[in-house]
Amino acid sequence: MPDLASLLPASSFLKSLDIWIVLFYAVSIFVLAQVVSRRKAGEAVTSNGYFLAGNTLPWWAIGASLIAANISAEQIIGMSGSGYKIGLAIASYEWMAAITLIIVGKYFLPVFLRNGVQTMPGFLQQRFGPSVKYLMAVFWLILYVFVNLTSILWLGGTAVTTVTGLDTLTVLIALGTFALLYQISGGLKAVALTDIVQVTLLVLGGLIIAGLTLSKIGGEANITGFVDGFNKLRTSFPDHFHMILDKSSEHYKDLPGIAVLVGGMWIMNISYWGFNQYIIQRALAAKSLPEAQKGIAFAAYLKLLMPLIVVVPGMAALLLAPGLPKPDQAYPQMMTLLPTGLLGLVFVALTFAVISSTASKINSIATIFTIDIVAPLKRDLDEKTLVMVGRVAAVVAVIIAVIVAKPLVGSFDQAFQYIQDFTGFFTPGIVVIFALGMFWKRCSTAGAFAAVAGGFLMSCFFYVASYLHTHPDFLGFSNNFMATTVPDMPFMNRVGWVFWIALGLCVAVSLVVPNKREVSTLTLEGVSFKTTPVVNALAIGVIVILIGLYWYFW
Numbered sequence: 143m144p145d146l147a148s149l150l151p152a153s154s155f156l157k158s159l160d161i162w163i164v165l166f167y168a169v170s171i172f173v174l175a176q177v178v179s180r181r182k183a184g185e186a187v188t189s190n191g192y193f194l195a196g197n198t199l200p201w202w203a204i205g206a207s208l209i210a211a212n213i214s215a216e217q218i219i220g221m222s223g224s225g226y227k228i229g230l231a232i233a234s235y236e237w238m239a240a241i242t243l244i245i246v247g248k249y250f251l252p253v254f255l256r257n258g259v260q261t262m263p264g265f266l267q268q269r270f271g272p273s274v275k276y277l278m279a280v281f282w283l284i285l286y287v288f289v290n291l292t293s294i295l296w297l298g299g300t301a302v303t304t305v306t307g308l309d310t311l312t313v314l315i316a317l318g319t320f321a322l323l324y325q326i327s328g329g330l331k332a333v334a335l336t337d338i339v340q341v342t343l344l345v346l347g348g349l350i351i352a353g354l355t356l357s358k359i360g361g362e363a364n365i366t367g368f369v370d371g372f373n374k375l376r377t378s379f380p381d382h383f384h385m386i387l388d389k390s391s392e393h394y395k396d397l398p399g400i401a402v403l404v405g406g407m408w409i410m411n412i413s414y415w416g417f418n419q420y421i422i423q424r425a426l427a428a429k430s431l432p433e434a435q436k437g438i439a440f441a442a443y444l445k446l447l448m449p450l451i452v453v454v455p456g457m458a459a460l461l462l463a464p465g466l467p468k469p470d471q472a473y474p475q476m477m478t479l480l481p482t483g484l485l486g487l488v489f490v491a492l493t494f495a496v497i498s499s500t501a502s503k504i505n506s507i508a509t510i511f512t513i514d515i516v517a518p519l520k521r522d523l524d525e526k527t528l529v530m531v532g533r534v535a536a537v538v539a540v541i542i543a544v545i546v547a548k549p550l551v552g553s554f555d556q557a558f559q560y561i562q563d564f565t566g567f568f569t570p571g572i573v574v575i576f577a578l579g580m581f582w583k584r585c586s587t588a589g590a591f592a593a594v595a596g597g598f599l600m601s602c603f604f605y606v607a608s609y610l611h612t613h614p615d616f617l618g619f620s621n622n623f624m625a626t627t628v629p630d631m632p633f634m635n636r637v638g639w640v641f642w643i644a645l646g647l648c649v650a651v652s653l654v655v656p657n658k659r660e661v662s663t664l665t666l667e668g669v670s671f672k673t674t675p676v677v678n679a680l681a682i683g684v685i686v687i688l689i690g691l692y693w694y695f696w
Contacts, residue, residue, distance in 0.1 A: 151306070154305070154307040155478045156305060156486065157486075161486070162486075163487060164489060164490050164493070171324070171339065171494065174336050174339065175325065175336045176332070178332065179327065179335065180328070188525045189512065189513065189525050191329070191331070193329060193508070193513065194427040196427075198427070199334055203337065204424045205438065205439070206334075206340070206341040206440075207333065208421060208437070209341050209444045210337035210495070211421060211424065212421065213451075213499070218297075218473055218495060219298070220470060221452040222473035223456055223468070223469035223472055224396075224456070225454065225472070228393045228397065229381065230453060231386070233448075233449035234385060234397065234403075235407070236448040237445070237688055239445045240445040241684055241685065242408070242411040242415050243445065244680075244684055246425075247425075251434050252431060252669045253580050253664075253669055254426060255428070256665070256666075257664055260426060260513060261419055261423075262282070262576075263275045263279035264513065265579075266575070268662065269579040269580075269662050270587045270590045273587065276515070287507060288543075288550060289550075289565065290420070292547040292550050293551050295318060295496070295500060297470065297551070298313075298317055300471075301473065302317070302493060304474035304477075305477055314544045314547060321496075321497045321500035321501040322537060329529075332501075333498065337498060341444065343494065344491050344495050345444070347491025348452065349450070349451065352454045352458070355371070355455055355458035355476050355479065356368045358371065359375055360374060379457070382460070384695065385695040385696060386399055386692075386696055394632065395633070396634075397632075401634060401635050401638065405635055406633075406635055406638035408638075409570055409573050410569055417572055417576045419510055423506055425437065425438060435673055435677050439677050442681075455473055455476045459472035459476055462479065473492075505536065507535060507539045508533065512535065516528070566633050566634070568594075568598060570597040570640040570643075578593075578649075578652075579664070580664070580666075585649075588651050588656075589647075589650075589655070592644075592647045597641075600639075600643050608636075
């Protein structure tokens with residue numbers, strides 16, 4: 143075989159075998175995506191088929207695709223970086239997500255599927271009318287392109303650059319282009335039905351790097367070395383193994399103690415897993431409600447496993463690569479310790495986690511832009527044209543993300559925390575309008591606007607107050623009311639407090655300014671919140687495992 147390693151810069155850690163593994167997988171997954179999404183002879187192109195897989199997804203595709211969409215560079219690189227800097231406490235984002243998924247499957251999905259919801263802005267139109275729909279559609283498009291998509295590409299590009307030595311811009315263009323080609327023909331079906339392969343490889347690659355790094359610390363390449371490495375790491379950095387941080391911790395502002403279990407993280411998780419088009423789109427494309435709920439339960443168990451894959455390697459870097467200039471370099475540095483062949487396998491797992499998430503994200507961007515913005519404004523467009531609009535939107539989104547990725551994300555040493563902090567400005571209001579929209583008939587359009595606007599403004603207020611606590615002389619604001627009276631609270635607590643404020647605003651305004659005429663077409667008639675015995679047993683299993691994990695690592 144030709145020595146492909148000679149084509150890469152001298153700083154590359156990849157050998158020829160590693161590169162052949164990457165190329166083989168790239169060709170295989172691309173061909174598989176086209177095969178599983180091919181249309182039957184004479185079958186017409188439809189927007190439902192392209193954006194929602196024709197409502198044909200089975201439970202295993204839903205669960206795998208939820209995780210493949212979620213676990214990308216922002217998780218692998220970002221959470222490993224936070225594991226390096228903060229410790230195991232960052233795993234709360236993963237473990238709390240598991241129970242959140244169960245809640246979403248039991249209480250939110252029945253409402254969405256009973257009402258034929260295709261998009262989250264579409265739900266808001268059913269409940270509050272077009273004004274709220276358009277406002278949130280534009281918001282989500284901006285968020286997905288300028289925060290999520292840029293983060294996925296930048297962090298993925300950073301990891302690929304570390305391993306290959308290639309120029310970062312070249313890598314960003316390559317990742318974005320392949321993600322487009324991978325899904326642009328088959329849409330969500332191409333992504334979801336191949337994600338079981340992606341997730342299998344992601345879990346396998348993650349377990350390999352976690353196992354080898356801990357075994358290297360333990361001094362033996364076996365299970366004994368793995369256990370010894372874990373114990374040595376825990377002995378060397380005991381503060382990194384507490385799930386609930388004390389107020390004396392320098393990272394308390396990122397993960398504020400018991401509030402992680404009872405505060406703002408619930409709002410963040412419910413917003414992300416329940417009302418985020420990028421995630422919930424897979425469940426909306428299910429064959430049926432029971433199939434969707436089984437898929438969500440499957441995803442919950444995969445989330446319980448994720449900290450071993452995305453957090454522990456970053457913690458291992460504390461002993462294997464101490465003194466890194468940026469925590470987000472931890473995972474790429476651990477990859478460079480892998481032997482030839484295994485490096486190629488883990489590199490494929492990371493790279494295609496990025497590609498899969500990128501493909502999922504741009505498909506959701508295309509879905510919202512086409513179904514919620516273009517289709518209502520251009521009602522004469524046929525199905526084929528709508529699909530073409532979606533494809534063009536996907537291309538434009540990737541071009542924008544590649545251009546702005548470095549300026550927006552490149553300056554942060556913990557990109558995962560940056561993402562959480564930014565989205566925390568909006569999630570309280572989003573959770574309020576969806577939750578009240580589903581379960582309180584008197585919630586009005588004016589109340590929904592008040593919750594979104596008030597939640598954002600209050601988030602800004604508390605953020606500025608916190609900033610002034612550490613920069614008291616900023617713009618001459620020394621000793622002003624905000625710096626001396628408003629508490630300097632962690633952003634997660636801010637999310638919790640703003641949620642209650644937005645909730646109060648929404649209720650008050652809805653009572654004072656009710657809708658002059660009925661605008662809601664949403665119905666709870668015929669909605670059942672009962673779940674099958676299998677799903678109930680799986681839910682109980684998740685709760686028991688979580689109690690055990692938090693008890694052990696308290």
